Amino acid sequence: MSHKLPRRVRLVLYGVLLVLLVPFVFPTWWMVTSSLKPASEIFAFPPSLWPENPGFGAYERVFDLQPFAQQYWNSMYIAVVVTIGTLAVSSMAGYAFARIRFRGQNALFLVVLTGLLIPSEVTIVPLFQMFNDWGMTDTHWPLVLVPVLGAPSVLATFIMRQFFITLPAELEEAARMDGLGRFAIYWRIALPLARPALAAVGIFTFLHSWNLYLEPIVYLSTPEKFTLPQALTQFTDAYGGPMWDVQLAAASLTALPVLAVFVFAQRQFVEGLAHTGLK
Amino acid sequence: MATLERARAKAAPPHPRGDGSRRPFWTARRRDQLAGYLFIAPQLLGSVLFVLIPLALVFWYSFHEWNVLAGSFRGVGADNYRALADDPKLPGVLRATAFFSVGLVVLNLGLALALAVLLNQKLRGSIVFRTLFFSPVVVSLVAWTIVWGFLLQKNGGINAGLDLVGVDGPNWLRGETSSMISVIVVQVFKNVGLNMVLFLAALQGVPRELYEAATVDGAGPWRRFLRITVPLISPTILLTSIITVVGSLQVFAQIAVLTQGGPGNSTTVLVYYLYQQAFEFHHFGYGATLSVLLFLIVLVLTVVQWQMRKKWVFHES
Numbered sequence: 233m234s235h236k237l238p239r240r241v242r243l244v245l246y247g248v249l250l251v252l253l254v255p256f257v258f259p260t261w262w263m264v265t266s267s268l269k270p271a272s273e274i275f276a277f278p279p280s281l282w283p284e285n286p287g288f289g290a291y292e293r294v295f296d297l298q299p300f301a302q303q304y305w306n307s308m309y310i311a312v313v314v315t316i317g318t319l320a321v322s323s324m325a326g327y328a329f330a331r332i333r334f335r336g337q338n339a340l341f342l343v344v345l346t347g348l349l350i351p352s353e354v355t356i357v358p359l360f361q362m363f364n365d366w367g368m369t370d371t372h373w374p375l376v377l378v379p380v381l382g383a384p385s386v387l388a389t390f391i392m393r394q395f396f397i398t399l400p401a402e403l404e405e406a407a408r409m410d411g412l413g414r415f416a417i418y419w420r421i422a423l424p425l426a427r428p429a430l431a432a433v434g435i436f437t438f439l440h441s442w443n444l445y446l447e448p449i450v451y452l453s454t455p456e457k458f459t460l461p462q463a464l465t466q467f468t469d470a471y472g473g474p475m476w477d478v479q480l481a482a483a484s485l486t487a488l489p490v491l492a493v494f495v496f497a498q499r500q501f502v503e504g505l506a507h508t509g510l511k
Numbered sequence: 512m513a514t515l516e517r518a519r520a521k522a523a524p525p526h527p528r529g530d531g532s533r534r535p536f537w538t539a540r541r542r543d544q545l546a547g548y549l550f551i552a553p554q555l556l557g558s559v560l561f562v563l564i565p566l567a568l569v570f571w572y573s574f575h576e577w578n579v580l581a582g583s584f585r586g587v588g589a590d591n592y593r594a595l596a597d598d599p600k601l602p603g604v605l606r607a608t609a610f611f612s613v614g615l616v617v618l619n620l621g622l623a624l625a626l627a628v629l630l631n632q633k634l635r636g637s638i639v640f641r642t643l644f645f646s647p648v649v650v651s652l653v654a655w656t657i658v659w660g661f662l663l664q665k666n667g668g669i670n671a672g673l674d675l676v677g678v679d680g681p682n683w684l685r686g687e688t689s690s691m692i693s694v695i696v697v698q699v700f701k702n703v704g705l706n707m708v709l710f711l712a713a714l715q716g717v718p719r720e721l722y723e724a725a726t727v728d729g730a731g732p733w734r735r736f737l738r739i740t741v742p743l744i745s746p747t748i749l750l751t752s753i754i755t756v757v758g759s760l761q762v763f764a765q766i767a768v769l770t771q772g773g774p775g776n777s778t779t780v781l782v783y784y785l786y787q788q789a790f791e792f793h794h795f796g797y798g799a800t801l802s803v804l805l806f807l808i809v810l811v812l813t814v815v816q817w818q819m820r821k822k823w824v825f826h827e828s
Contacts, residue, residue: 237632237633237634242634245629245632245634246634248629249629249630249640252626252629252644253640253643253644255696255700256643256644256646256647256700256704257643257646259647259655259658259659259662259700260646260647260650260658262658262661262662262668263654263657263658263661266658266661275664275666275667277666277671277674278671278675279668279671279672320553321553321554321557322554324550324551324553324554325550325551325553325554325555327550328546328547328550328551329551332543332544332546332547332550333543333544333547334543334544334547334548335544337547340551340555343555343558343559343563344551344554344555344558346558346562346563346566347558347562349809349810349813350562350566350806350809351757351760351761351805351809352761353761353763353782353785353802353805354566354569354802354805354806354809355561355562355565355566355568355569355802356785356786356789356802357569357572357785357789357795357798357799357802358564358565358568358569358572358799359561359565360789360790361568361795362565377557377561378561380557381553381554381556381557381558381560381561382557382558382560382561382562383558383561383562385554385557386554386558386562389554413542413546414542414543414546414550415546418550439648439649442651443651443652443653443764445652445653445763445764445767446763446764446782446786449767450786450790460651460653461651461652461653461654461764462653464651464653464654464657465653465657465767465768474657474660474661476661479657479661480657480658480661483651483653483654483657483658484654486651486653486654487650487651487654487655490649490650490651491646491649491650493649494642494646494649495642498642498645501645501649502641502642502645502708505705505708505709
């Protein structure tokens, strides 16, 4: 349809969209502006949309009260390791299930797919016990090993398989004629073509790891080892009530870098998700 | 050429292997099979070690009484399941779980579809809107929950806004119904962007000519939506509803941060109850029993939805 919507309809649409945007955008705005307000202004009435006396006091206390830089590093490196590990494991498994014929393939694929049916919360009790037996509680191992090899990577493997299945077979045959082995075909031919799928899987794996909450609070007990989501809830006063300004400052520090990356790479985020076999 | 080669074959000495029946063991086919197994090995071992064995252990533990603090572990037959049937808290937990899941799925899918339809209009700036609606997806879950907790305080931003228009807002997180609604709404705004994007991609795949033909036949916008759009995007509706239903049963961080299952037990959903029993009260056996229950619920709901696809998903191929 080439004709544009009538002007009046367009104005109504814009109005509706702007109203609907409020609960999506305002909380982030409120988080950042409130974190800059002094404690006296944070619950002021009428509320100030723009801080009247902005300051970074709350941000300084974030680093005084918790080993926040260490916790930031923990979350960051765990998410990066999990993302790279998941991309390696899931792209290889997805490639093999899609493009290599081997005995028992379908049965083994079903074995792997059961992971899709089992939310990680179901297995948290025995997993805790296993890592406890291995002496790995209060370490980052469970937060890396389970996402990379367990249920979370199964979805990634499934998405990669759906992608590799669409590659034309002629590409591989040409590569075989040139004498390339399987690994070379996977690494030099299939992976470069899978860049959009890898980007989507990588982005969502990173966010999944970055957001993990149940697992860190189950496995970790030393503040120096905490991850960010767990650290955010630790800023409480002597009565256990939240120190709002400090919590909001820490939350802003957690949210803003990822939001900034998102704004620059929104096309990969949004369209990668929409066109990666999840359709 | 051919004669030359035959001559060469004749001239060549007898094959060292003599009988000639044994081919090299590593044929291309075998090597390919091995590559297949090696490629899937990490994922397969991980699935066995971190999914299937723990799942079997959950069932095994559920027949034991196991208190981690007391260090006791003994078989008790079906006692845990009897305790489950008699647990006075369980009906409330299941009700809260159902309330949360139904509320979340209906609001999430409804809003996602509405936003996708709005953004699918020919409108300048719709990519900017899409980006903004999607943005909470990339905000850290606990950060998002904390700022909503702050907004929902008795003297917080939402009630201040209501006060400005002369409405006296409730203490959202202290009322039994309002706290549950709050948790649902916070979660919907956090993740509705994901489903919105999936719906948007599906809508863009609906051929425009169908709408034009229906318009010529005199179908109004609502009728076109129900008769053309919904059937054509029904595979996406199925997919998003499975993802959203299973996701709704996994809610934990929002409850832990916003309400800690309260007030009373009004927001104690199954995963939160499981966490309390296993990791706060150290009843691992009973925690495992609740895990079995959670697993069965997820399994049944997924199978039911998958079966339903035959009935209402269009063009199942």
